[in-house]
Amino acid sequence: MANGHKMDLLHRIAVVAIGLFIVSVGGVLFIRAGLGVDPVTVLTQGVAKVLGVQIGTSKQILSLLTVAVVFVFDRRILGFGTVMDAVLVGLYINILLRLIPDAGAPIASWIMLALAIPLIGAGVAIYMTGDLGDGAIEAMMMLIHDRLGVEIRWARVGMDVASVAVGAALGGSVGIGTLLGAVLTGPVAQKAIQLLKRAHR
Numbered sequence: 001m002a003n004g005h006k007m008d009l010l011h012r013i014a015v016v017a018i019g020l021f022i023v024s025v026g027g028v029l030f031i032r033a034g035l036g037v038d039p040v041t042v043l044t045q046g047v048a049k050v051l052g053v054q055i056g057t058s059k060q061i062l063s064l065l066t067v068a069v070v071f072v073f074d075r076r077i078l079g080f081g082t083v084m085d086a087v088l089v090g091l092y093i094n095i096l097l098r099l100i101p102d103a104g105a106p107i108a109s110w111i112m113l114a115l116a117i118p119l120i121g122a123g124v125a126i127y128m129t130g131d132l133g134d135g136a137i138e139a140m141m142m143l144i145h146d147r148l149g150v151e152i153r154w155a156r157v158g159m160d161v162a163s164v165a166v167g168a169a170l171g172g173s174v175g176i177g178t179l180l181g182a183v184l185t186g187p188v189a190q191k192a193i194q195l196l197k198r199a200h201r
Contacts, residue, residue, distance in 0.1 A: 039160035
């Protein structure tokens with residue numbers, strides 16, 4: 001029985017790692033498309049420029065700071081998957097940025113952007129099926145919801161707006177991709193979750 005539980009845990013860890021990798025591929029396509037990145041990555045880019053570090057490293061710093069804040073106020077929200085998210089996405093991004101080149105042409109930019117959003121949505125859905133805890137951003141969103149009584153959707157909108165405002169001020173890339181990422185990623189992720197649930201019935 002113990003061995004069965006261990007295998008189940010390893011399977012879930014693998015699922016989370018795969019989901020985070022897919023999210024990272026989508027994030028890097030956003031960056032390489034050159035049409036503006038998703039709201040959180042705007043902040044990540046800005047912080048990377050200020051600190052003089054790689055974008056993935058900036059992502060790790062921001063995610064770990066987020067986890068630390070959530071840990072102080074409500075550690076029940078956190079899980080092993082939260083830590084995996086904080087560490088692995090940044091690592092994946094640094095690696096993928098070396099492998100995936102800039103778009104180079106307008107049509108390639110739009111193709112990359114068109115692929116980025118469903119990849120992030122699918123990655124989030126796969127990550128969540130691992131059921132090892134929310135990602136760092138989602139954990140902060142839930143903390144705001146629980147502590148301040150703000151609706152989850154408005155908590156996320158507020159976080160996105162703040163990320164874009166601060167990130168843009170620090171030199172992050174804002175464009176049509178930022179708007180599309182903010183509007184479409186959530187619904188795409190929700191649809192992907194529904195499809196995965198049906199597939200597991």
